Amino acid sequence: MDADAEKRVRLSFARQAFMETLGAELVHVGAGEVDIALPFSERLVQQDGFLHAGVVSGVTDSACGFAALTRMEPDAEVLTVEFKINLLAPAAGERLVARGRVVRSGRTLTVCRGDAFALDEGREKHVATMTATLIAVTRP
Amino acid sequence: MDADAEKRVRLSFARQAFMETLGAELVHVGAGEVDIALPFSERLVQQDGFLHAGVVSGVTDSACGFAALTRMEPDAEVLTVEFKINLLAPAAGERLVARGRVVRSGRTLTVCRGDAFALDEGREKHVATMTATLIAVTRP
Amino acid sequence: MDADAEKRVRLSFARQAFMETLGAELVHVGAGEVDIALPFSERLVQQDGFLHAGVVSGVTDSACGFAALTRMEPDAEVLTVEFKINLLAPAAGERLVARGRVVRSGRTLTVCRGDAFALDEGREKHVATMTATLIAVTRP
Amino acid sequence: MDADAEKRVRLSFARQAFMETLGAELVHVGAGEVDIALPFSERLVQQDGFLHAGVVSGVTDSACGFAALTRMEPDAEVLTVEFKINLLAPAAGERLVARGRVVRSGRTLTVCRGDAFALDEGREKHVATMTATLIAVTRP
Numbered sequence: 034m035d036a037d038a039e040k041r042v043r044l045s046f047a048r049q050a051f052m053e054t055l056g057a058e059l060v061h062v063g064a065g066e067v068d069i070a071l072p073f074s075e076r077l078v079q080q081d082g083f084l085h086a087g088v089v090s091g092v093t094d095s096a097c098g099f100a101a102l103t104r105m106e107p108d109a110e111v112l113t114v115e116f117k118i119n120l121l122a123p124a125a126g127e128r129l130v131a132r133g134r135v136v137r138s139g140r141t142l143t144v145c146r147g148d149a150f151a152l153d154e155g156r157e158k159h160v161a162t163m164t165a166t167l168i169a170v171t172r173p
Numbered sequence: 174m175d176a177d178a179e180k181r182v183r184l185s186f187a188r189q190a191f192m193e194t195l196g197a198e199l200v201h202v203g204a205g206e207v208d209i210a211l212p213f214s215e216r217l218v219q220q221d222g223f224l225h226a227g228v229v230s231g232v233t234d235s236a237c238g239f240a241a242l243t244r245m246e247p248d249a250e251v252l253t254v255e256f257k258i259n260l261l262a263p264a265a266g267e268r269l270v271a272r273g274r275v276v277r278s279g280r281t282l283t284v285c286r287g288d289a290f291a292l293d294e295g296r297e298k299h300v301a302t303m304t305a306t307l308i309a310v311t312r313p
Numbered sequence: 314m315d316a317d318a319e320k321r322v323r324l325s326f327a328r329q330a331f332m333e334t335l336g337a338e339l340v341h342v343g344a345g346e347v348d349i350a351l352p353f354s355e356r357l358v359q360q361d362g363f364l365h366a367g368v369v370s371g372v373t374d375s376a377c378g379f380a381a382l383t384r385m386e387p388d389a390e391v392l393t394v395e396f397k398i399n400l401l402a403p404a405a406g407e408r409l410v411a412r413g414r415v416v417r418s419g420r421t422l423t424v425c426r427g428d429a430f431a432l433d434e435g436r437e438k439h440v441a442t443m444t445a446t447l448i449a450v451t452r453p
Numbered sequence: 454m455d456a457d458a459e460k461r462v463r464l465s466f467a468r469q470a471f472m473e474t475l476g477a478e479l480v481h482v483g484a485g486e487v488d489i490a491l492p493f494s495e496r497l498v499q500q501d502g503f504l505h506a507g508v509v510s511g512v513t514d515s516a517c518g519f520a521a522l523t524r525m526e527p528d529a530e531v532l533t534v535e536f537k538i539n540l541l542a543p544a545a546g547e548r549l550v551a552r553g554r555v556v557r558s559g560r561t562l563t564v565c566r567g568d569a570f571a572l573d574e575g576r577e578k579h580v581a582t583m584t585a586t587l588i589a590v591t592r593p
Contacts, residue, residue: 051225054194054216076194079235085191086234086253091227095219113226114422115446117257117397117537119564119584121557136582137541141421142394142448144539144582162556162564164539164584166395166446168422254562255586257397257537259424259444261417276442277401281561282534282588284399284442302416302424304399304444306535306586308562331505334474334496356474359515365471366533367511374506375499393506397537 034064038103042067045110046099057092059099065135067099072128084124089131089149089161093118096133097145097165104138109169114142116165124160126153133165143167174204178243182207185250186239197232199239205275207239212268224264229271229289229301233258236273237285237305244278249309254282256305264300266293273305283307314344318383322347325390326379337372339379345415347379352408364404369411369429373398373443376413377425381447384418389449394422396445404440406433413445423447454484458523462487465530466519477512479519485555487519492548504544509551509569509581513538516553517565517585524558529589534562536585544580546573553585563587 039062046052046059052069055077061068069092071077071084079085094116102111131149138144147163179202186192186199192209195217201208209232211217211224219225234256242251271289278284287303319342326332326339332349335357341348349372351357351364359365374396382391411429418424427443459482466472466479472489475497481488489512491497491504499505514536522531551569558564567583 045220048220049225050216050218051228055227076190078190080185080188080250081252085189085231086256087195087227087231088191090230090234091225094226094230110220112221113260115257115259115395115424115444116226117255117584119255119556119586120253121564136539137579144395144541146582159557162566162584164395164537164582166539255535255564255584257444259416259446261424276399277439284401284535286442299417302426302444304397304442304535306399325500328500329505330496330498331508335507356470358470360465360468360530361532365469365511366514366536367475367507368471370510370514371505371507374510390500392501393540395537395539396506397535399535400533 034103035107037107042099042102049095051091052095055088055091065100065104067096067133068130069096070128070130073126084129086120089124090118093131093147093149093161093163094165096131097147097163098167100133100135100145101143101167104135104143105169109171111167112170114166114168116163118161118163120161122158122160124151126151128152141169174243175247177247182239182242189235191231192235195228195231205240205244207236207273208270209236210268210270213266224269226260229264230258233271233287233289233301233303234305236271237287237303238307240273240275240285241283241307244275244283245309249311251307252310254306254308256303258301258303260301262298262300264291266291268292281309314383315387317387322379322382329375331371332375335368335371345380345384347376347413348410349376350408350410353406364409366400369404369441370398373411373427373429373441374445376411377427377443377445378447380413380415380425381423384415384423385449389451391447392450394446394448396443398441398443400441402438402440404431406431408432421449454523455527457527462519462522469515471511472515475508475511485520485524487516487553488550489516490548490550493546504549506540509544510538513551513567513569513581513583514585516551517567517583518587520553520555520565521563521587524555524563525589529591531587532590534586534588536583538581538583540581542578542580544571546571548572561589
């Protein structure tokens with residue numbers, strides 16, 4: 034991983050106000066991998082009291098995007114082209130962790146897998162799996 | 174549409190605390206169709222100042238889910254099985270509107286299309302398109 | 314549509330040997346739209362006697378790809394980045410028609426919607442819906 | 454794995470005429486996992502001489518479907534609800550192997566991951582990754 038890649042990820046994460054609104058935190062940055070964690074909150078639920086799909090998608094998409102960013106050129110920014118997410122089980126518990134991992138990185142496009150786990154009384158439950166396509170954008 | 178379907182949608186929407194956290198509002202409920210609107214907010218952005226993909230996904234997923242609910246049996250609840258979203262353009266402007274429409278409804282599964290539009294100085298821009306699979310769940 | 318776009322689509326389609334193996338035929342080429350038809354064949358079925366998901370996906374993906382190609386620069390070729398398909402109903406009948414339509418075209422990426430219909434005793438049944446992301450590639 | 458599950462997979466595979474048309478072969482059946490292989494053929498290519506996305510999707514979808522079937526009740530049949538596939542690299546070489554693995558199985562729905570690899574001069578190249586949702590159907 035480029036020596037400054039972690040710094041770029043941390044700066045970009047800090048500018049995502051939505052992550053702060055959710056209460057999300059960057060908990061791991063490695064080469065092609067980023068983890069984001071989120072404490073459960075009543076403000077973030079759907080009608081059954083589980084974390085809303087938009088919350089799970091949001092943190093998992095960010096984990097994928099920043100994982101992709103670690104593989105991009107230093108002057109690139111990352112944008113999400115598309116993603117698909119399967120919600121495997123209700124997102125309930127104390128905490129959600131989303132893990133983004135690069136599956137294939139190219140000059141323009143990067144494909145990542147993201148998996149979200151709910152931590153409930155010390156057990157990890159697999160609650161969602163995502164595949165995301167990201168694009169490197171160079172600002173003029 | 175079942176006479177009470179709109180009521181069920183409104184009750185379920187009111188229980189999605191995440192919609193209130195986003196500032197989202199139910200603006201249309203019809204047979205197989207639901208629209209949700211969201212004023213732009215600095216609290217909801219990604220690193221470039223556009224609405225975060227999790228925000229756009231969250232309201233579009235809810236629009237799809239409630240559109241599906243209008244076609245389900247009165248005692249059913251709706252859960253999202255999976256969705257895929259393409260982000261077509263930056264979600265910037267004053268307001269986002271997500272429109273969920275039923276493509277095919279079955280006894281167990283319903284497939285919806287969701288499209289999100291940003292309203293910017295009176296113009297509508299198509300910012301995202303989603304396909305979602307929803308399941309009817311009957312609580313014991 | 315660029316005057317030569319239809320010609321480029323027809324040449325590229327003719328080079329897709331898999332389309333000939335399936336018995337597929339190009340039935341419409343317009344600006345941002347391409348339709349491909351396929352007579353039902355016992356050679357192409359899954360275990361219940363319906364057209365296999367790979368067949369439905371294959372022709373719908375080609376319809377999307379060629380629809381995208383009509384919007385690309387004359388020297389570009391098109392490759393599929395990814396697609397998602399929902400199979401809405403069994404693909405049975407005499408004939409399948411897949412319609413690819415451009416939803417948004419950019420310099421690098423194009424997003425298309427594809428819908429497949431089975432023609433059965435004069436009635437059209439919607440059997441699948443796809444969203445595809447295509448990329449323009451310029452050969453050196 | 455249910456003692457007869459492998460037998461059910463082999464019988465169902467044998468009824469998929471499209472697999473024979475492609476020249477595909479069942480090469481592994483385990484609990485929640487199925488591999489299908491395909492020799493490269495000029496009849497199956499797209500315009501650049503690579504295996505068509507419909508071919509790669511078709512065998513990967515079948516691998517996912519049969520992997521799901523190994524986890525279902527003995528009287529159930531499996532149908533694909535939807536899948537999403539990312540094409541990571543050109544499918545060229547001597548042989549394609551698609552590996553379907555169950556990610557989560559429920560009473561009604563099963564989610565699988567499928568990965569396709571091209572074998573080229575002894576090296577395996579990852580050419581596609583799929584997430585599929587399958588449904589168990591009980592025939593009357």
